[in-house]
Amino acid sequence: MAFTFGTARAIVESSFMPLSCRCSHESSSARIRIYDAATGEPHLVVAGISIHRLNTSHEIRKLVGELRYELEFCALQLNRIPRPLLKKGPVSLQGL
Template sequence: MLSILELCHIIESAFLPLSCECRVEPSGSLQIQISEPISGRVELLVTGISASRLTGNPAIAQLINEIKEELNFTHDRRTDLDRVQQKC
């Protein structure tokens, strides 16, 4: 089983070149914050991730894929909103 530090390193590396911070919350769950590295703008914040469910590579890969899907959805939505604001 991976340590929390190893797990966080794997997760953080999966989102390069974006900035990703994986933190352990007081409850023991993980918090993942993904930011644009130049502006520092937070693109996505995910909290309450149970580290105990991340028992192997398939579970870790599934979490990373779920977060990437949410990140893409959020980015697309933000882009659409920026276009609408530019037209106004």
């Protein structure tokens, strides 16, 4: 089953709570920004993601896993986010 960008965006944006996440796109590439909603401080910004990569649940889960890995790596390097906030869990596709 192929997902629309709006559905993929909703899944990705809800996968990083309690941090906030915003996805946007222009043409055929997406930009994902994960940040602290209280301060607006960005924790990870990734641009140039192919929208075609967000077509299936497998690809969306894979992207979320990669973003979580990058977020944890950056957090550990910069000592910014407490590890419990980076808990790993399944990417929920229910309700979509």
